Amino acid sequence: MTAHLSTESAFPDYWEEALFYLSERDPVMKRLIERYRHIEFTAHESVIASILRAIVGQQISNKAAATLWMRLCRLKQGRWDSFIMVTPINALRSLGLNPRKIAAMKEVAWRFVCGQWTEEGFARMDDATVSRAIESIRGLGPWSAMSVLIFALKRPDIFPLDDFGVRQALVNLYFSDENVISVGRSGAKSRVKLLANVWAPYRTVATWFLWRSLENTPLEKESE
Incomplete structure (x- = not known):
């Protein structure tokens, strides 16, 4: 959701370590971090x-x-x-x-x-x-x-593949041969899983930067 009342801007204590970890393991994520790391995590x-x-x-x-x-x-x-x-x-x-x-x-x-x-x-x-x-x-x-x-709860390793924004960012940045629907289906999930495994145990932080790449507010969702 996008409401900004009753929130706190505070990076989780694992954030800086996660930025270094992701930057070392994924050049695409490294570029995202360099561009958007100034934006605070809003809990x-x-x-x-x-x-x-x-x-x-x-x-x-x-x-x-x-x-x-x-x-x-x-x-x-x-x-x-x-x-x-x-x-x-x-x-x-x-x-x-x-x-x-x-x-x-x-x-x-x-x-x-x-x-x-x-x-x-x-x-x-x-x-x-x-x-x-x-x-x-x-x-x-x-x-x-x-x-x-x-x-x-600021858990460090959450990866919401069902989130529309996450899927759009994956298509934009990693899987140009897919679309926002197909990237969440079984045929592409194994490829996505391999990528997400690169980000573990900081998939929450990777997800945050996927959202930021859209220059949008997190959690653009579909109906549950």
Whole structure:
């Protein structure tokens, strides 16, 4: 999503090491890093905020998602979980949120309020467990899980091939014989996997620079 409220500009502690590592292993990535390394990594303030942002952005444009998220941030008081729980459905609908999104947001808030989910608990989970937790919310899929892993938990080795922007950058920079659809299909996936293996264990950082090569905001997604 593209909303820029409630974010922090802070590179993860592995960032500089990753830049050196990727530059040594991939000349294309080295050129991207030289061009875009001045752009700061913008993290989400918390896991719950990241999940809520993912819900807000479902099946709408980045611009519409940014508008909805800003409206929600302006209305918010206190903690995200208690705010969502106590805010009447009609008040959330007046912001432009549909009933399905409101139900999902209420479910997320309830899991945090009752202690089923905690920020600390997510921090202790491995990547696969985080993904399963996020995807247990109706309407949230792999894209949402990867958004949380990258922007809230700052995990270093996440590679969202299903992201439209990532696929477009791969076609532009590495696989000119493919297109944004075919590069995600089985025929090309083995080639993409070989490339992504070159970037491990810093595929998150490589992904960030793929997005930057488009001079666009991260996570231009398709519907989950």
